[in-house]
Amino acid sequence: MHKETKTTSAEKAPNSASRASNEMLKHTPVLLNEMLAQLFPKNGKVYVDATFGAGGYSRAILNSADCKVIALDRDPSVISIAQDFSREYGSRFFFNLSKFSDIKNMLNCEVSGIVFDFGLSSMQIEDGKRGFSFQHDGPLDMRMGNDGDLTAAQVANSFSKDDLRSILRLYGEERLAGRVASAIVASRPLSSTFQLAEVVRAVVPRRGTIDPATKTFQALRIFVNNELQEIHSALNGILSFASGGLNDISVVTVAFHSLEDMVVKNWLKSNSGMVKEKTRGVILPSNQEIANNHRARSARLRSLVVRAIVGQGRAPKEKNTNCNIPEGKIER
Numbered sequence: 001m002h003k004e005t006k007t008t009s010a011e012k013a014p015n016s017a018s019r020a021s022n023e024m025l026k027h028t029p030v031l032l033n034e035m036l037a038q039l040f041p042k043n044g045k046v047y048v049d050a051t052f053g054a055g056g057y058s059r060a061i062l063n064s065a066d067c068k069v070i071a072l073d074r075d076p077s078v079i080s081i082a083q084d085f086s087r088e089y090g091s092r093f094f095f096n097l098s099k100f101s102d103i104k105n106m107l108n109c110e111v112s113g114i115v116f117d118f119g120l121s122s123m124q125i126e127d128g129k130r131g132f133s134f135q136h137d138g139p140l141d142m143r144m145g146n147d148g149d150l151t152a153a154q155v156a157n158s159f160s161k162d163d164l165r166s167i168l169r170l171y172g173e174e175r176l177a178g179r180v181a182s183a184i185v186a187s188r189p190l191s192s193t194f195q196l197a198e199v200v201r202a203v204v205p206r207r208g209t210i211d212p213a214t215k216t217f218q219a220l221r222i223f224v225n226n227e228l229q230e231i232h233s234a235l236n237g238i239l240s241f242a243s244g245g246l247n248d249i250s251v252v253t254v255a256f257h258s259l260e261d262m263v264v265k266n267w268l269k270s271n272s273g274m275v276k277e278k279t280r281g282v283i284l285p286s287n288q289e290i291a292n293n294h295r296a297r298s299a300r301l302r303s304l305v306v307r308a309i310v311g312q313g314r315a316p317k318e319k320n321t322n323c324n325i326p327e328g329k330i331e332r
C-alpha cells in the first residue's frame with residue numbers, strides 16, 4: 001500500500017479560497033465550554049487552534065481572555081473566515097494555512113495551550129463537491145486541503161483489492177472489508193460518491209439506522225488525508241517543541257472516533273514521563289448537547305499537559321516570549 005504525501009500546487013486543489021462564504025459559517029463547535037474550561041485561557045498568553053475550521057474554538061479563546069491565537073488549517077476554503085478574524089482581532093490573531101503535523105515549525109514563541117478538534121467541519125461534509133458525504137452526490141475527492149495529490153477516486157480505481165481491503169479494515173473497521181474491496185474492484189471505474197455508496201450498500205447489509213457506506217467513506221477519507229499519521233506527528237512535534245521550553249503546554253484533543261482517540265491515548269502512554277492527564281480519561285458531551293447537535297454524539301475530549309523538562313539537566317532553549325505575530329497576517 002502506498003500513500004503519497006507529496007505537496008502539489010494550488011491549481012490542482014479541489015477547493016479554493018473563493019468557496020468560503022457566509023453560507024459556510026454553519027459549523028457548531030462541539031464540547032466548546034469543556035474545551036475552554038480545560039484550556040483556561042489567560043491574559044497575555046498565546047494559544048494554538050490547530051484545526052481552525054469555522055473558527056468557533058478560536059473565537060471562544062480570543063473572547064475569554066486578552067490572549068493571542070495562532071490558528072492552523074490545511075483547508076484553503078477557510079482563508080476568508082480567517083481574514084474576517086484578522087480584521088476583527090488584529091494582531092491578536094494569526095492564521096497559517098498548513099497541516100498540523102508541521103506544528104513544530106509554525107511556533108516561534110512560548111505557547112501555553114494547543115487545541116485539536118479532529119476530523120471534518122460541517123462545511124466540508126455538506127459541500128457535495130468535496131466528496132466526503134454519501135448523502136450528497138459529487139466527485140470522489142475527499143481531500144481536506146491542497147497538500148496532497150491522492151484522491152478517493154484514485155484509491156478506489158487503482159489500488160489492488162488487497163490494499164483496498166487493508167484500508168477498509170484498518171481505517172473503517174469494516175468487518176466485510178474483503179467483500180467491499182471486491183465489489184469496488186468489480187465496479188470500476190467509480191467516479192462519484194453516489195456510485196460508491198451504492199456499490200457498498202449492495203454488499204453490506206444495513207444494521208439499524210447507520211448507512212452501510214459509512215465505514216467505507218470513513219476509511220477512504222482517513223487514508224487520503226493521512227489523518228492518523230497527521231495526529232501522531234503533531235503530538236510528537238509538540239513534545240519536541242516543549243522539551244527544554246520555559247513552560248508547560250496544555251493540550252486539549254477532541255476526537256470523533258476511536259481511531260483518532262487511540263492515537264492520542266497511545267501517545268500519552270508512551271510519553272508518560274513528559275505528558276500527564278489533567279482529567280482522568282475522556283470528557284463526553286452532555287445529553288443536552290447531543291440533542292442539540294447530532295455531530296456531538298461521538299465526541300470525546302482529552303485534557304493533557306506536556307511538561308517542559310527544565311531542571312533535568314537540559315538548558316531551556318532560547319525562545320521568543322513575546323510571540324511577535326505579524327499583524328493580521330494570513331499565510332498562504
Ligand SMILES: C[S@@+](CC[C@H](N)C(=O)[O-])C[C@H]1O[C@@H](n2cnc3c(N)ncnc32)[C@H](O)[C@@H]1O
Nearest residue numbers: 029051053054055056057073074075099100117
Ligand atoms: C472539526 S473541524 C474544526 C472546527 C472548529 N473547531 C470550529 O469550531 O469551527 C476540523 C478542521 O480541521 C482541519 N484539519 C483536519 N486535519 C488537519 C490537519 N492535519 N492539519 C490542519 N488542519 C486539519 C479541517 O480542514 C477542518 O477545517
